Amino acid sequence: MSERQRANVAPATRGSEPRRRIPSVDTLLRSDPARRASELFGRAVVKRTLTRTLDDVRGAAERGLPVPSDDVILARAIGLASFAANGLSSVINATGVVLHTGLGRSPLPGPAAGTAAKVATGYSDLELDRETGARGRRSARAEILLTALTRADDALVVNNGAAAVLLALSALARGRHVLVSRGELIEIGGEFRIPEIVAASGARMVEVGTTNRTRVGDFRAALSDKTAAILKVHPSNYRVIGFTAEPTARELAALARKADVPFVYDLGSGLLERVHGIPSGEPNAVDALRDGADLVLFSGDKLLGGPQAGIVLGRPDLVTRLRRHPIARAVRVDKMQVSALEAVLAMYATERRADLPVWRMLREPAEAIHRRAEKLARALDGELSGARVTSCSSAVGGGSLPGFAIPSYGVEVRSRDPNAMAARLRTGSPPVFCRVTERGVLFDLRTVDGEELPDLARAIQYAREGDEFVDDDG
Numbered sequence: 423m424s425e426r427q428r429a430n431v432a433p434a435t436r437g438s439e440p441r442r443r444i445p446s447v448d449t450l451l452r453s454d455p456a457r458r459a460s461e462l463f464g465r466a467v468v469k470r471t472l473t474r475t476l477d478d479v480r481g482a483a484e485r486g487l488p489v490p491s492d493d494v495i496l497a498r499a500i501g502l503a504s505f506a507a508n509g510l511s512s513v514i515n516a517t518g519v520v521l522h523t524g525l526g527r528s529p530l531p532g533p534a535a536g537t538a539a540k541v542a543t544g545y546s547d548l549e550l551d552r553e554t555g556a557r558g559r560r561s562a563r564a565e566i567l568l569t570a571l572t573r574a575d576d577a578l579v580v581n582n583g584a585a586a587v588l589l590a591l592s593a594l595a596r597g598r599h600v601l602v603s604r605g606e607l608i609e610i611g612g613e614f615r616i617p618e619i620v621a622a623s624g625a626r627m628v629e630v631g632t633t634n635r636t637r638v639g640d641f642r643a644a645l646s647d648k649t650a651a652i653l654k655v656h657p658s659n660y661r662v663i664g665f666t667a668e669p670t671a672r673e674l675a676a677l678a679r680k681a682d683v684p685f686v687y688d689l690g691s692g693l694l695e696r697v698h699g700i701p702s703g704e705p706n707a708v709d710a711l712r713d714g715a716d717l718v719l720f721s722g723d724k725l726l727g728g729p730q731a732g733i734v735l736g737r738p739d740l741v742t743r744l745r746r747h748p749i750a751r752a753v754r755v756d757k758m759q760v761s762a763l764e765a766v767l768a769m770y771a772t773e774r775r776a777d778l779p780v781w782r783m784l785r786e787p788a789e790a791i792h793r794r795a796e797k798l799a800r801a802l803d804g805e806l807s808g809a810r811v812t813s814c815s816s817a818v819g820g821g822s823l824p825g826f827a828i829p830s831y832g833v834e835v836r837s838r839d840p841n842a843m844a845a846r847l848r849t850g851s852p853p854v855f856c857r858v859t860e861r862g863v864l865f866d867l868r869t870v871d872g873e874e875l876p877d878l879a880r881a882i883q884y885a886r887e888g889d890e891f892v893d894d895d896g
């Protein structure tokens with residue numbers, strides 16, 4: 423690069439100031455703020471975040487941006503160290519999205535979290551049979567509960583839904599063909615895409631039909647002696663509407679039985695059985711098994727309302743193949759997960775599903791939410807300062823029931839710069855996640871507990887102080 427080009431892309435000097443040198447990690451580490459931070463968060467952590475921050479500063483300087491002052495660099499690095507060292511924060515979810523993957527999906531019922539914590543702080547009979555002293559399986563109890571609740575012949579619990587899909591395809595179809603409808607080649611967010619997970623299992627995906635219309639005859643035509651499984655995937659987070667067709671689970675099960683290949687059904691969200699008030703289009707494990715699915719797969723922390731887990735139900739010979747596959751060990755559940763799952767399944771077994779936080783939130787009538795919204799608006803001084811109760815609609819989220827809106831109520835707070843206000847809320851204490859509207863920010867109270875209202879009101883007041891809208895026309 424010539425001197426002239428350098429001057430063009432990188433204005434290294436501002437006025438006549440020469441560009442500041444980038445300080446060294448060690449120099450900054452010896453400063454008072456870094457020493458204090460090292461005591462709080464650990465020297466290695468502060469050193470690491472300083473290195474990272476200085477790497478960013480160097481990159482920015484190469485692109486011509488000025489080098490910030492030492493104080494600014496230190497503040498950034500210490501902020502990052504504190505973020506890492508303080509760990510996860512509890513937040514208030516005022517988005518109205520009940521199963522919000524970014525906010526940790528399903529909140530656990532208190533007793534389930536309590537049992538998990540108790541198991542985790544001591545020893546447990548995780549894999550030992552108390553009668554015989556012999557080695558057992560960690561998910562043995564959950565398997566009994568799952569088979570009892572769904573009438574499945576066998577069950578297996580792994581780390582999460584994606585692991586269940588990967589394990590099933592690896593164990594049943596490695597090196598052979600898996601038939602999937604083109605209408606179900608979904609991405610559910612994150613890195614989970616059906617074509618990629620099939621490829622990762624070592625199976626070859628054979629696409630069947632078209633995006634909007636696939637018939638059972640298309641599957642029949644695609645069968646060959648290389649076919650190892652037929653896979654059906656619930657398109658969890660979108661809907662194809664209009665001129666559409668998909669073979670039913672029953673049709674695919676019949677075809678698979680005739681061809682003597684397993685029919686694997688990835689339900690995604692994990693409704694155990696049909697629930698009154700939930701659209702019948704949302705599949706459930708009991709119906710899927712009754713329709714003839716050989717393996718049914720779903721997540722523990724979506725509509726089931728439990729901890730992160732991947733649940734496999736179905737034919738004992740197939741479940742055994744999965745259980746014995748090396749990947750099963752690589753994706754096994756942790757003791758806290760399995761203990762919380764047992765507690766949640768026990769609630770289903772004793773007809774206490776309605777007590778699960780997810781189901782309480784999904785089922786709460788709009789009038790009850792309206793009362794909470796009025797309480798919040800009152801705490802925010804009502805109409806004068808631009809806070810008003812409004813109807814809105816909540817979403818299930820978590821890749822469940824796309825397009826299914828639940829009538830709800832919230833409080834809208836007007837703001838000149840809604841995005842800036844939402845950012846202040848996210849970084850406040852407690853952090854609050856809400857929706858941004860054209861006029862301001864909206865707090866949907868379906869996902870906010872009554873006990874959280876005082877904290878929420880305080881966080882909103884605080885975030886509003888930076889907003890010029892306060893006490894404006896209203």
Ligand SMILES: *Cc1c(COP(=O)(O)O)cnc(C)c1O
Binds near residue numbers: 582585587688720731
């Ligand atoms: C959510 C989902 C998965 C992945 O489950 P995780 O528990 O998130 O790993 C797989 N398939 C479908 C259809 C899903 O909706």
